[in-house]
Amino acid sequence: MRSYVISTVVENDLCIGCGLCAALCPSKALAMQWNQYGEYNPVEMTPCTTECGICLKVCPFADHNENEDTIGKELYGNVPGIRHRSETGYYLASYVGHSEWHRPSSASGGMATWLLETMLARGVVDHVICVAPTGYPDKLFAFSIFDTPEDVRKGAGSTYYPVEMSGVIRQVLEVPGRYAVTGLPCFIKAIRLAQQKNKKLQERIIATVGLTCGQLKSRHFTDYIATLAGVQGEVTAVRYRGKSPDQPANNFHFAFTTAGEEERKIFWNEGISEAWTNRWFTPNACNYCDDVFAECADVTCMDAWVSGFSNDPRGTSLLIIRSNDILNLIEDNCAFNKISVNPIDISLVVRSQRGVITIKNHHLAYRLHQDELIPINSPQKRIHPSKSLNILERWKFKITNRMQKQSRQFTPQNRHYLITDADRLKGEMHGYLMQARLIKLLNFPFRVVHHSVELLAKKLGRR
Secondary structure (H helix, E strand, O other), X not given: OOOHHHHHOHHHOOOOOOOHHHHHOOOOOEEEEEOOOOOEEEXXXXXXXXXXXXHHHOOOOOOOOOOHHHHHHHHHOOOOOOEEEOOOEEEOXXXXXXXXXXXXXXXXXXXXXXXXXXXXXXXXXOEEXXXXXXXXXXXXXXXXXXOOHHHHHHHOXXXXXXXXXXXXXXXXXXXXXXXXXXXXXXXXXXXXXXXXXXXXXXXXXXXXXXXXXXXXXXXXXXXXXXXXXXXXXXXXXXXXXXXXOOOOOOOOEEEEEEOOEXXXXXXXXXOHHHXXXXXXXXXXXXXXXXXXXXXXXXXXXXXXXXXXXXXXXXXXXXXXXXXXXXXXXXXXXXXXXXXXXEEOXXXXXXXXXXXXXXXXXXXXXXXXXXXHHOOOOOOOOOOXXXXXXOHHHXXXXXXXXXXXXXXXXXXXXXXXXXXXXXXXXXXXXXXXXHHHHHHHHHHHHHHHHHXXXXXXXXXXXXX
């Protein structure tokens, strides 16, 4: 008997590679391995013997009755003072600020690292699960379990590289203690689903720190950007969000290190943004995610991409808090000037991620509508199918989708890209990129006309 998650999720190209299915499989039939696209997938090591379906029940992209709304309501619906927005899920408070000590080594204001370190230092948790560099070219980053604040700092900064949780979740099941875990929205959702099915995980994972997310990337994304930076040989280390005092926060750099070679840097506007914004090397599962703000996490951290903060090269954090324990921890430390944070209106937090919200709301609705026409068995989502995109948005959706599919098929030879490979990919994408630029030029006058027509229709409707 084949595992349900293989036939239902993996073979329909909906696996995000979180690894919870492999960790919780009672027959230990699954293991996480690289697929041809440089993404993690579960593979069957032995035939499934139990047919329990636990692999599907903990999968964040499988069809079941649980979603971020139902999970969030169960976790936070009865918290005194809790509020809810469709974009953010439940929230108690929202803050903007930074930790001066952690800011230099972090992607934004350092608040996620500060939280994890502080929970360890105060004895709130015994262990912290976060992503950290490995030093191994075959697997540059991995989830690890740390027991000291000093070790947690190894995981500071953003990681745009595939990671999976099967190993650390097995360790949580084997080793008693209180754990805090940080992860992207789909990973935190998978943990919450697993906690519903496993009492040990429910008791031992006592704090979750979520990170906002627009998309994941395959390891080929890192290989490609390294090639653009002029790297030759195997990459042994990457820093994805380097800060420069002479650049705004949104023009960060990637820094690559190879054995025996000095560090090579490339900035966001030198080719990273082209690959990122056009969804090159993005897993298909990301197309079906409707959670921007990690709605199942006790606290969510993100960059402050809002006016007044986004130009600060030192970086600033935004936080959405859903747990009174986290709220008290932040307010206590703020009172003693250990961190610098201030309340911020939740609408500004939402505005900071408006581009991602558009993709995970309007574009997803249009994708689900398109899937109905083909038809494709899409996962059940909170967003309803809709064809409401205007003509330019549909055009942009179409070419971005084609670039995403084409880039996933573009795999390096012997695990390395050459500069000729990068040039070939850019050549294949040239026509699409020209269309994207044309859409951008047309978009402003189109929106002005569209808005004027809407106003005229409203006036005529009132007569």
